[in-house]
Amino acid sequence: AQSVTQLGSHVSVSEGALVLLRCNYSSSVPPYLFWYVQYPNQGLQLLLKYTSAATLVKGINGFEAEFKKSETSFHLTKPSAHMSDAAEYFCAVSDGRTGRRALTFGSGTRLQVQP
Amino acid sequence: EPEVTQTPSHQVTQMGQEVILRCVPISNHLYFYWYRQILGQKVEFLVSFYNNEISEKSEIFDDQFSVERPDGSNFTLKIRSTKLEDSAMYFCASSVGLEGTYEQYFGPGTRLTVT
Numbered sequence: 001a002q003s004v005t006q007l008g009s010h011v012s013v014s015e016g017a018l019v020l021l022r023c024n025y026s027s028s029v030p031p032y033l034f035w036y037v038q039y040p041n042q043g044l045q046l047l048l049k050y051t052s053a054a055t056l057v058k059g060i061n062g063f064e065a066e067f068k069k070s071e072t073s074f075h076l077t078k079p080s081a082h083m084s085d086a087a088e089y090f091c092a093v094s095d096g097r098t099g100r101r102a103l104t105f106g107s108g109t110r111l112q113v114q115p
Numbered sequence: 116e117p118e119v120t121q122t123p124s125h126q127v128t129q130m131g132q133e134v135i136l137r138c139v140p141i142s143n144h145l146y147f148y149w150y151r152q153i154l155g156q157k158v159e160f161l162v163s164f165y166n167n168e169i170s171e172k173s174e175i176f177d178d179q180f181s182v183e184r185p186d187g188s189n190f191t192l193k194i195r196s197t198k199l200e201d202s203a204m205y206f207c208a209s210s211v212g213l214e215g216t217y218e219q220y221f222g223p224g225t226r227l228t229v230t
Contacts, residue, residue: 032217034219036221042223043223044208044221049217049218092158100171101146101148101171101210101219102148102163102171103148103158103160104160105157106157108157108158
């Protein structure tokens, strides 16, 4: 069974500050990991993915995430927050290597960006 | 850029009625999915569909739910006899399905309200 824990349901940063959204996973097999963003009244947009290539993954809008197997973590970062980054962010895991593709989501982190 | 579309955006129905939620996945994708998000809760996997059959389903996906690909473009979720607890945002997603490509692309969702 897989699970995802996102620490902090709400994170508030100032515009221009570092964004760090935490995600820890539990999986019995090597995971595939994803970050999705949801803007108000919209669907889930893929930010980035880890599928066993480079451990540092770059995504859209300046976000990146680092897969750390020893810490079972896949934290999302952005060096400088922009007002337009305000949204809800979801970490998700699948064990696609077994043929199972269902995504298990974390509970989400709402990012606020203060001017 | 191709995207997943869903109709309607909002559906209101009475308890016990049947509803059909419709999705048009991205055209060259082979795997299709339904997820739901009850207000304030996590996004939950319901079912995946590949090669005209269910490939995986969760415990939530009981006999009151069914999926169908009635033609070459649509993918539908039917709820036979809606309950109050079926009120949620329902997301359709699709993925290419090739080895090594497990990311899923989501539609904007259908908000189902059961009264």
